[in-house]
Every structure is written in C-alpha cells, then in structure tokens.
Amino acid sequence: MKATIVTIGDEILIGQITDTNSGFIAKALDRIGIETIEMLSISDDKNHILQTLSRLQNTVDFVLLTGGLGPTKDDITKKTFCDYFEDELIVNQDVEKHVVALIERVMNRPASQVNKDQALVPSKCIVLHNEVGTAPGMWIKKENTVYVSLPGVPYEMKYLVENQLIPKIVQEYKRPYIMHKTILTYGQGESVVAERIEAWENALPAFIKLAYLPAPGRVRLRLTARGADKEILEAAIQENVNSVTEIIKDIIVGFDDDETLEVVLGSLLAKHNKTIATAESCTGGKIAQVLTAAAGASKYFKGGVVTYDTQAKIDVLGVSKQDIETHSVVSKEVVSAMASSVRVIMKTDYAIATTGNAGPLKGDSDVEIGTVFVAIATPSEIIVEEFNFGQPREKVIDRAVIKSLELMYKEILKIV
Known part of the structure; x- marks a missing residue:
C-alpha cells in the first residue's frame, strides 16, 4: 500500500517554519507496512489544494494532509474538502461538546463561536477524535483513495496519528x-x-x-x-x-537508527565505569553538546571547557605560553597539553581536546585553514592526530567532532 503526505501552509513554503510532521507520519506508516512515495508542501490556496487532491486520486491508497484546520479564516482545508467531495459542513455534536469543555477547562473562559466552529466537519467524513486539541481529524474515502486531514500543530497531529489513524488503518486494511x-x-x-x-x-x-x-x-x-x-x-x-x-x-x-557513534561511545563508557571530559577550541563546545545529548550522559561525562581564545588556554588550562609561541596555538604540543590538563582538572579517565583553524580567516596561528589537531588523553598516554578538512567552516567543525568521537571510540574499544 502506498501513501502521499501533503503539508498545507504558506509558512512552510517561505521557510518560516520547518516541516517535521511529514517525517513523523512517514515513520508511523512505515511501521505498519505502508510505503510513502511522495511528500508535498503546498500553499493555503483553494485551487492548489483542489488540484493536488485531484491529481492524487486513485494514484495512492492514502493521502495524509496536515494543516489548515484552525479556527481562523485563513484555514480553508475543511471548506475545500467540501468542494472536492461535493459535501457540506455540519456540526458534529461530540466535537462541539469536547471543544466547549476543553476551552472552559484550559482557558478558563466560555468557548466563543469561533471555537465552536471547529466542530463543523464535512457530513461524509469519519471524525478522528482529537483529545488534545480542538481541531478533529477527518477521514473521507473517494473511490480507491482515503483522504485524511490532520491538524498542523505537531503534538495534536502526533496524538491523532498514534491513537486514531494508525489503529484504524491496522483494523481495516491488510498490509504487507x-x-x-x-x-x-x-x-x-x-x-x-x-x-x-x-x-x-x-x-x-x-x-x-x-x-x-x-x-x-x-x-x-x-x-x-x-x-x-x-x-x-x-x-x-x-x-x-x-x-x-x-x-x-x-x-x-x-545496528540501529538510534545507535549513533556518540550513543555507542557513551554506552561503553557507562558500562565500564569510565569518565570523560572535553577541552575544545575550534569545535566551540560541540563535542560536549553531542555527548550530553544522549540520555544518561551524566554517568560518564564530567564536564568541558571551551578555551576559544589563546589566553584562555593559558589561564584556564595552564597551557605553556612558551609552547604556544614556539609551536603555534594550533599544534600537537598545545592540543596535548589541553587534553592532559582537562583530564586532571575534571578528574576523569579520558579527555578529548581540539584546536584548529576552522576559517574562513586565520586566527592566532599561521597554519593552513582547515587544519585541526585532536588529542585523546587516556590513563596511560596521549594520542594526537592532525587533519585538514578543507573548507567551508561548518564542514571543518563537523568533521572535527566526528573524528574526535572516532578516535575516542577506538581507545575505549581497547578495554572492551
């Protein structure tokens, strides 16, 4: 079975917001054997919506639409549905009761007529009850295609997909x-x-x-x-x-989508009761950010410092001024000192340190732009590698983070 996902909203097309709904819906459909073959973003325009509905008719089994179901005049999906399905809006009593109760409970005020109008739905549709919002989902089948309209608000859409849409599809359709x-x-x-x-x-x-x-x-x-x-x-x-x-x-x-390198690394550190710290210059704290994004990171990550400025490396980490003047702030000697120092300061088993010229301009070093030194301090030694990641700046930083994690992963594997 095949599906197309359509997001409705000018705010997506002008880049004001990013569409995250389509990815969530596609994953949910994939889990029950429905293949998403197309994702579209279209404007809040009646003719454009009608053209899209018509083009998709009988080409896929499901058309899932999000957006355009709010209480204001620019939300036109319901009225456009009526035009396409030759239908009319009627008041759904169950939805109206829910809307009134929700507004009174959450907003602590009487529901306005605009709020109550959320209960207007095409007479031919099957209502998907929205427990967490006022806009109901709508399910209408025409010939060989089921059209489902969902709110654009992400948490409302997710509720309806998980609690209404997916159970209904599973109950009514045999899928591969x-x-x-x-x-x-x-x-x-x-x-x-x-x-x-x-x-x-x-x-x-x-x-x-x-x-x-x-x-x-x-x-x-x-x-x-x-x-x-x-x-x-x-x-x-x-x-x-x-x-x-x-x-x-x-x-x-x-072997899993959630098993990123940083997650696997963190799991190994936690499993073996090992700790880690970071001292970053050109990566600007991004290694620490990546490591701490994983749940349970407090078991192994003790802290990090961002000594972006040359003087900060001297004042905070105790890097030798003579080493900096002799070898450059972007050098094997400096990054080794950074890793060794932060490991002692944070009292950890391991430490990662970075220094480099990410560009586009050179800082306090004359080394080639794109050059990065990464150091791993272990209980017994310090390993340093030099890289040149070229340009642009974002590429240099991202690759430096990845290489740092790779080097750390190789070290932790030695104790597994």
Whole structure:
C-alpha cells in the first residue's frame, strides 16, 4: 500500500517554519507496512489544494494532509474538502461538546463561536477524535483513495496519528510487511564502503534493497525488505546482516537508527565505569553538546571547557605560553597539553581536546585553514592526530567532532 503526505501552509513554503510532521507520519506508516512515495508542501490556496487532491486520486491508497484546520479564516482545508467531495459542513455534536469543555477547562473562559466552529466537519467524513486539541481529524474515502486531514500543530497531529489513524488503518486494511535494519559504519567514505561490499550487495535477494546514507565521517547502510511473510523477511535480513558484518566489522559501530557513534561511545563508557571530559577550541563546545545529548550522559561525562581564545588556554588550562609561541596555538604540543590538563582538572579517565583553524580567516596561528589537531588523553598516554578538512567552516567543525568521537571510540574499544 502506498501513501502521499501533503503539508498545507504558506509558512512552510517561505521557510518560516520547518516541516517535521511529514517525517513523523512517514515513520508511523512505515511501521505498519505502508510505503510513502511522495511528500508535498503546498500553499493555503483553494485551487492548489483542489488540484493536488485531484491529481492524487486513485494514484495512492492514502493521502495524509496536515494543516489548515484552525479556527481562523485563513484555514480553508475543511471548506475545500467540501468542494472536492461535493459535501457540506455540519456540526458534529461530540466535537462541539469536547471543544466547549476543553476551552472552559484550559482557558478558563466560555468557548466563543469561533471555537465552536471547529466542530463543523464535512457530513461524509469519519471524525478522528482529537483529545488534545480542538481541531478533529477527518477521514473521507473517494473511490480507491482515503483522504485524511490532520491538524498542523505537531503534538495534536502526533496524538491523532498514534491513537486514531494508525489503529484504524491496522483494523481495516491488510498490509504487507516492511522491515528495516540499519548498520552504522564510521571512518570510511561511501565509495570505499561500496567497493568493499560490492559482491555482497550484488548477491542480495530481489526483495531486499540496500540504501547508502552518508554523512560526514559515517555511512549508514539500510537494508529494507518487503513481503507477505514476516518470518522469511526477518531471517533473510539477519542472514545478510551477519554476512556483511564479517566483511566490514572493523568499521561497524551499531545496528540501529538510534545507535549513533556518540550513543555507542557513551554506552561503553557507562558500562565500564569510565569518565570523560572535553577541552575544545575550534569545535566551540560541540563535542560536549553531542555527548550530553544522549540520555544518561551524566554517568560518564564530567564536564568541558571551551578555551576559544589563546589566553584562555593559558589561564584556564595552564597551557605553556612558551609552547604556544614556539609551536603555534594550533599544534600537537598545545592540543596535548589541553587534553592532559582537562583530564586532571575534571578528574576523569579520558579527555578529548581540539584546536584548529576552522576559517574562513586565520586566527592566532599561521597554519593552513582547515587544519585541526585532536588529542585523546587516556590513563596511560596521549594520542594526537592532525587533519585538514578543507573548507567551508561548518564542514571543518563537523568533521572535527566526528573524528574526535572516532578516535575516542577506538581507545575505549581497547578495554572492551
């Protein structure tokens, strides 16, 4: 079964807000075997909405729309639905009671007529009850396509998808199985990984597809299997994961979408009761931000300092002024001192330090723009590596963060 997701709103098209609803809906549909083949963003224009509804008629099983269901005059989805389905708006008594009660309870005032008008719905629709808001969802089938209109407010949309839409689809439709398995690799680019697994990829059965999802410093390999027999799909996916693992086990760090390098690293630190700190210059605290974004990071992350200025490295971390003058603030010697010092200050087992010229202008060092030094301080030694990530500035910073985590991951593996 196939679906198209449509977001309605000029605020999306002019870049005022970012559409996050489509991704949430697509994931929810994927979990129950429905393939999203298209995502659209369209304007709050009656003719444009009508054209979109007409174009999608009988081309997909489901059209999921979000937005345009508010109480103000610029919210036109319900009226446009009536035009398309040759219908009229009627008051749904259950929705009206809910709206009045919600406004009185939450706003502590009587519901206005504008609020009550949220209970107006096309007479042909099946109402999807919105417990957490005033705009109901609407389900209307025309020929071979089900049209579902949902509020654009994310928490209301999520409630309706999880509690109304998905249960209704599961109850009424038989669907194929769609299964995914993600393999997270690090340290090698997409082309290198593809070359290493070419023979394995060519031998995949026809019902399993492989997608490469590259990002700076890492590549996700996503296996997707579709079919009617869940057990066959599960067995085939696992068999192929096992076989490719033997080929590239040296660069695999996880097997799940949520198993990012920083999450895996944090889990290993917590498991072995090890702690870490950071001293950052060119990365501006981003390594600490990434590490602390994981739940439970307080078990292993003790703290970090951002000594962006040269004098701050001297005053806060005690880096030798002579080393800076002799070797440059962007150097092996300085980054080693930063890592060693923050490890002592924070009383941790490990530390990560960075210094570099991210650009576009040179700072207090004459080294080439894009140059970054990363140091890992362990209980027994300090490992330093030099990189040149080129430009632009954002690329330099992102790659420096990834490489720092990779180097730390390699060190923690030595105690596993």
